Amino acid sequence: MENHDPTDISEAVETYGLARHITELDExxxxxxxxxxxxxxxxWFEQLRDAIxxxxxxxxxxxxxxATNPTAAFEGRPGVIGHLILSHLIHxxxxFEKVLTHPVKKALMTHMLGARHRLSVSDGWIKWQxxxxxxxxxxxxxxTDQSVVPPPWNWRLxxxxxxxxxxxxxxxENGALAYVPGSHLEGRLPEPGEALPLAVPVEAPMGSLVMFNGCTWHGAYRKTTPGLRVAMLGQxxxxxMLPFQDFKGRVADETYAASEDPDYLRSLMRDDEDQLRVDPFAVPRAQ
Ligand SMILES: [Fe+2]
Incomplete structure (x- = not known):
């Protein structure tokens, strides 16, 4: 029987030419x-955007x-900042399943989080001027995205x-994601006012995949242009760890049936736990 190491991403790194991206994630x-x-x-990307x-x-x-700002006024935070977050899009x-199981995303996420990592959120983000x-x-x-865990952090893990x-x-100008290169190496949260002077925008055309470490300092610039910034995100x-949103047992059978990587999808959703048949309360029998 083939003994496949689930953390071995060498095939995808070779096929898609990901060595540079692995180095950038690390450095x-x-x-x-x-x-x-x-x-x-x-x-592919237009369908994703239109679905959001x-x-x-x-x-x-x-x-x-x-192309335009929404004409309606929103109450609360969306009206104050000019953005709307839509959660649980996998359903x-x-x-929204295809963005989770794409082999490049799978390989880079496995590089950062190891095997059996879980989907924590399945969100769309619409931001306007x-x-x-x-x-x-x-x-x-x-x-940082992992501030729920007290620092210090090991950026390698x-x-x-x-x-x-x-x-x-x-x-x-379009209100891009902003981040501080190399900040993950600090293994801590930024002090108030520390990150903005060091930050740079993520300049990326539509159709890009941005991946980043949970230790990386990031935020977003104000949007000075009219129209929408649309993104699909997923911590x-x-x-x-328990994911921020609970997908276990809630994803439709049809979603799994239509997936090109159903085993990975089950793992992301914590729907693999029953298959593993691990009984945490099992007691060894006497011989
Ligand atoms: Fe974040």
């Missing part, structure tokens, strides 16, 4: 994988168009890692 704490490396066409905008309309009642459309009433340079304050699929062009965690 910089973030990498941008271009569309050409992913081997996906424009339609469709769910946004169903949940908020507001029609979103990529809405098969395209930052209202003038919001005065700060960043609309998402600088943080992050508890959490993240993926962002860019579904519109990311530039500083993942190591298997000893």
């Amino acid at each position: 910089i704490g973030l990498t941008v994988v271009p569309q050409s490396t992913l081997g996906l066409n424009d339609t 905008l469709r769910v946004a309309k169903e949940r908020s009642g507001v029609t979103f168009d990529v 809405e459309d098969q395209v 930052t209202p003038d009433t919001w005065e700060e340079e960043s609309t998402t304050g600088f943080h 992050p508890h959490i890692a993240n993926m962002n699929w860019t579904l519109t062009d990311y530039t500083r 993942h965690s190591r298997p000893y």
Whole structure:
């Protein structure tokens, strides 16, 4: 019987040419994988973006168009900052499964989190021109994604890692993700005001996959242009942590049946635990 090591990503690294991205994750704490490396066409990304905008309309009642700011006024935080987060998208459309099981994402996530990592959130993020009433340079304050675990952290073994699929062009003016290169090596949270002067924008065209370490300091710049910034994101965690959103036992059979990597999908959703047949209370029998 073949003895496959689930942490062995050498085949995907070779097939897709990921060595540079592995190095960037280790040295910089973030990498941008271009569309050409992913081997996906424009339609793939447009379907993903349109599915997010469709769910946004169903949940908020507001029609979103990529080229313009929403005409409706939102209460609370979306109205103050100019962004809307849509959670639990895996239940809405098969395209949200495809972003989870893409072999490049799987390999880079396995590099950061090892085997049997879990999906922690399945979110879409729609951001529009930052209202003038919001005065700060960043609309998402600088943080790390694994701040739920007290520092110090070992960047080589992050508890959490993240993926962002860019579904519109990311530039500083367009309110891009901002991060501090090499900050993951610090193994701690930034002090107040420490990160912004050191930060750079993630400049990435639509159709890119941004992956980053849970120790990396990041936030987002205010959006000074009209229209939408749309992204699909997904924090993942190591298997000893409970995900932020609970997908176990809730993903439809049809979603698994249509997946190109159902075993990995089951692992992401914690639906593999029953298959492992590990009884944590088992007592060894006397011989
Ligand atoms: Fe974050």
